[in-house]
Amino acid sequence: MKIVIIGGGEVGFHLAKLLSEDDHEITIIESKHESVSRAQNNLDVMVIEGNGASAQTLVEAGIKKADLLVAVSSIDEINIVSCMMAAKLFDGKKVARVRNYEYSANNAILTADQLGIDLMIHPEKEAADEIIRLIERSAANDVIEFSDGQIQLLGVKIDQNAPIVYKTLREVGKDYESLTFRTVAIDRKGRTIAPGSEDVFMPNDQVFVIAKAESVPEVLKLTGKTETRIENVMIFGGGRIGKLVAKELEKKSEMNIKIIEPDSEKSFKIAEQLRKTLVLNADATDMDFLANEGITDADVFLAVSNDQEKNIISTLLAKHLKVPKTIALVDKTDYLPIISTIGVDVTVSNKMATVNAILKFILKGEVVSVATLKGIETEAIEFIAQPNSKITKKTINKLKFPKDAIIGSVESDSSHEIIVPTGATQIHPYDRVVVFTLPKAIKEVNQFFA
Template sequence: MKIIIVGAGEIGKHLAYVLSHDKHDVVVIDKSGELLEHIKEHLDVMTIEGNGSNIDCLIKAGAKSSDILIAVSGNESTNVVSCQIASHLGVKNTICRLDSKDFFSEKENFLPETLKIKNIIIPLHEAVRKILNVLDNKIVTERILFTNPNAIMTAFEVVPSSPIAGARIRDLSNIEILSHIRFAAILRDRKHIIPNGDTIIVPGDRIYAAGNKDKVQDVVDWNSTDNCRIRKVLIAGASRIGATLAKELYKMKYEVRVIEKDPKKAADFLDEIKAGVMVINGDPTDKDTLAESGADTIDAFISVMDDDEDNILCGIMAKEVGAKKVIVTTSKAEYAGIIPAISIIDCGFSKSIIAVNTVLRVLNLVSESMRVDAILSRANAFILEFTVHPESHVCGKRISEIKFPLSAVLAMVFRKGEVLSASGGLILQSEDVVVTITERDKISKIEPLFCRRSIFGL
């Protein structure tokens, strides 16, 4: 497909990387020649220096013959106008990045469809949702949702007191609570491991458990200790994401404190939040200030400042002061590979990767048989959904009979709304949706298994 990306910032750059590697014809537009030069040095994409909300610039980028336009610049107005012009020029699918829902108004009947914008994404809301999804329990590090609302993949850390610590996976097969879920992947020492029966689970492992939401939650609860519940939260940074997060947590009855270095931002935030949230004017990167703010007594510390390095530094110091769970956000996708090496940071979320995952889910443009659910931020792995074609290689076969690449694992199967564990004896049926974890370079070997076979059986 021919795809135009407006905006060469962190989100646009990472989108260009993913889409160009999937063999799409990508054009990137941005006003910054420096950002475009960096992209050209690393990717085989076309770049145009200019304004993405200018019709001549879009025509030059080939909008009249393009399939999709994705506007992810840092300017809401530019994104909206780019999508509007692209629709006028004949682009069938547009996706527009916004900072909030406030740009449009249902009351005034001014909606995205008014301007012929097909899809809206709000990365800030997605980032907040990601953080909220791991705040109910100290051992949970990530939750991934799927097209089936009853399914989930939850990553949790194995603590020394866990009943599965030190166990061999084959020895856990008779435990009832584990019979309905699958340990789909393990992250150990920054390495993505596909577990088998001989794999021994060790404290510190991050296990990705896949299955029905309730069954997976039962397993998480079983591995949790009594002191794993989170009630008190300290947020570093009165940024837009910090403000949104604080409001949501307050609604959910958490005890919330916010620490902000800038006096004006702290005062403005206090006026906005009104009551119920304690706002502290101080430097979150100062250990003494953290201690005075009560970081040693809180259950979770969340650093959402605008500076990536400050967030990482702040997270490290908060853990040293005594915070029980530390979550940091970053803008640069590159930090997603660095944070796992900092073991005292429990969760790290890349806002750009979250945004890219959101775009990929919305577009679902890889193929008719496959959709991308997520790019794991802590491992070089993709989570994919494949639909079984009735004339495919795998239809009618037991999972144990199918030859998959060694680095790929079937996590679960969706069948008529039901979530099934991908056990070896399960026979795949037409229209089953199979969730798989694999590395990027193995995707091309897996997808043909689920597609219609050619006349030559290839």
């Protein structure tokens, strides 16, 4: 597929990297020379320095022969105009990242269709939804849902005294046969492991486990974690994400919510918009202020300001003051592999949420959802097995499925029963299958489901 990407920032760069690894023909249009140089030096793609909203630049990028335009620059208006221009130049699909609610609201004066946009992505909403899931699953530091929430992927760090420490996957499977779960990836000191039956669970491993929703509490116990009741939430940053999270949490009557916002004018506006949230005008990197405002009573500290470095610093302060769970908004992909090693429990990225939504759109048809696991080079893809596809021809142990990919779960189309498959499992047409794969195996995995 030939794809033109407008914007070579974090989103455009990461998206181009993933798509080029899957053998798509990628052209990036980027106006900043620094970002142009980064893409040219690190990616196997064509890069054009210019304005993505210019018809001349779009033509130079080969838009007339393209299959897809993805507009993910940092400016909404450039993304929208790029799609409008492209609609006059080619018949392919157009995707735009749009942050301003005025453009994406249900009552918007101009709809996405009228603007020539096939998919409009709101990254802050995607990130806020992820944060709510993380708060609801207090023991996990990554939560992704599949099969309409019936299957959950959990990222959890193994405690020193966890029951599974120093045991192989085979031993754990035998000891806990009654639990439906599978370990699909392990991050050990920055190295991603696609685990086999003889791999051993070690203290401080970040493990990614797929399980039925009802089995999650018991699975968490194996890692040394237990779910705790969340009553007090402190949020640093009253921007779009902070307000979206607070509004959702206000629906839970047992929650006590505080927002810390450094901008005094903004803090007054936020207080007017939220009904049950206490808004404080202060800096969350002030330890004395945090202590005086009862941070030691907080169950969750959430840092979602526009300043990523302050988000990291404030969550480290919160951790120092014994807050059980800290969540930081961090969009710089270079930071993600080291965040957990310095003490931050969980990171959320609205840019990665945008990438996942775009990947799902590009792969749609046989694909239900796509997610990139934070901090490791693994993709989670939920497929629908197509009639006559290779995946339906034989049992799993006879398929010669890529060694860098693992089938995590199967939901039967006929009975809707969800299982963690074995080698003897037969996948049938229209079954929903969750696969975990390293980027280099994505193309081969796709061929099994097409």
